[in-house]
Amino acid sequence: MKDVAKLAGVSPITVSRVLNRPEIVATGTAERVREVIERTGYVPNLLAGGLASRKTKFVAAIVPAISNQVFSEAIQSLTDRLWESGYQVLLGTSGYPASREEDLLAAILSRRPDGIFLTGISHSAESCRRLVTANVPIVEVWDLTPTPIDMLVGFSHENVGHAVAEHLLGRGYVRFGVISADDARAEVRRKAFLSHLSTRGIADLSTVLVPAPSSFRLGREGLGRLLEEAHLPLAVFCSSDTLAHGVLAEARSRRISVPGNLGIVGFGDLDFAAHTFPPLSTVRIDRTAIGRRAADALLGRIEGKDVERIADIGFQVIERGTT
């Protein structure tokens, strides 16, 4: 920067201004400086800039796994929206369960992000303390709680459980099962599903728990295990479309008629859900909206605006061919 300044016949601070607040520099000067920058191929150092200004222009995002479509789409829209405002995304994957979250958070806070995007609302006590101390805008997503650390963009997993139960009851099913990954949010949906059914006098239902992350194979095996203790006709609520897809395949191979003898509801409305045979009934979450609104929340807070702390983006039970 010093060299650029010398070549342009100005002081370094003027170069800095041309780059960051061009509106306060005389047009002629700015042009001259820009020409030198172009000619020399000068690349500013954002580390130094960030150190001096305490603004790093990036946001850290923590998700359990980016290879999960559900999260990758949210990250995509987060990245896109932030890019428009000149921010970038530092990615961290915490794993299932969030075994690395604490270390990850420490590593991330060392970089002084301007904002943090966190998947889920349950973090270790130590993590929470660090986050609060860091005094940085934080948005938690994928869940709802009245007491977020800072901001929140999510939906009620409890309501999902209720809504799916209600939907299946409406379709006339009287026996129910759950195939669920071992995951905190899936667990909330499962419990709500059960409790809703029990308020309707239905206590008779079996649960199969499978390890996270869920997979097609686990879905197939899950149905097998479920049918050892439950008998048809039956409606199954799966904690993900991936599991549901496996259940559907297993049903076909056992020549169980879907939705006649076996109702299936997934979760997520992944790409393939509308294209299975029959197409999968499921719960749709607007993943893109999560990323976008989370970005807006962070940007708003960064700019010191008054942003709403909690956004419930809801969900939709999608009735297709498996119920």
Next chain:
Amino acid sequence: MKDVAKLAGVSPITVSRVLNRPEIVATGTAERVREVIERTGYVPNLLAGGLASRKTKFVAAIVPAISNQVFSEAIQSLTDRLWESGYQVLLGTSGYPASREEDLLAAILSRRPDGIFLTGISHSAESCRRLVTANVPIVEVWDLTPTPIDMLVGFSHENVGHAVAEHLLGRGYVRFGVISADDARAEVRRKAFLSHLSTRGIADLSTVLVPAPSSFRLGREGLGRLLEEAHLPLAVFCSSDTLAHGVLAEARSRRISVPGNLGIVGFGDLDFAAHTFPPLSTVRIDRTAIGRRAADALLGRIEGKDVERIADIGFQVIERGTT
């Protein structure tokens, strides 16, 4: 850091050493310092550290879109492998086509990454110049060229085209079609496919081009368009499993027998490929290996090791039920 040093009765540089090179600090001293760090909740500032040491401990990754499973899995394994060595990943999505790549690169280079992961081998002249000037380890992936900017982990799209053609010829198909996304790499596969067939005296084949990114719907429509100019029996090579999935669905709805009257080959071996009905023949790329080996290449170069510049990870034609 100064405060921690004072409380521990040492100089700041000793604190720095406890954090970065604990092996050269006396155990007693280190323990004392660590206790103070713990007690005060001191969070080191990696911006300042990076500025002084010229090591930022992160790698930038540019992919067209993270919501594409093909890339998200590579990023996942990249992130995982780098994490083990204390590095993090800054994510950038360049879009289809790579419209944002140049700006993205500028933004990224400003942060002085210790390494760069780039999808693809075709970059603008300006981008290449910047990358070379930056003098930072770079690994390009998903393609093969004898002249990478720095390092390369990929496979030959040309060979994929040849191999698929050979496979289909072996299955007895005599008429062929291509449904391909408008994407540079897909184009290479398509051309190789055609040229391989033409060496076998087959010139009669139709191509349908669809815009990227590909989707189930584009696959369905693609088959419709293809059948306007080609007639069955036919074998179709799709540029992605997603397209192939759509083709398969369209074939079913038109009551075209697969693989009897219509052979289908996808590309990517995505999650669902083995679970369509019939299961999809496709080309498998070890996406996880790409991320892992790219990480190893970058880490090796960062540590000053002599790493092999070009790694061909190959591919596999997977014969399932649609050919």
Next chain:
DNA sequence: CGGAAATTTGTTATCGCTATCATATTCCAA
């Protein structure tokens, strides 16, 4: 027990930029 080698700790000078305050220049109405 002496002195060279090995180990441990400290001093100083940056790294490349921006915040803050100060100064110079321009503009315009009186």
Next chain:
DNA sequence: TTGGAATATGATAGCGATAACAAATTTCCG
């Protein structure tokens, strides 16, 4: 013409760490 606001630029002092070298302390062996 003049003085005060508005505009444009500059000087200085950090931001919070580490590199490089220097000094102090300990270790070790004949």
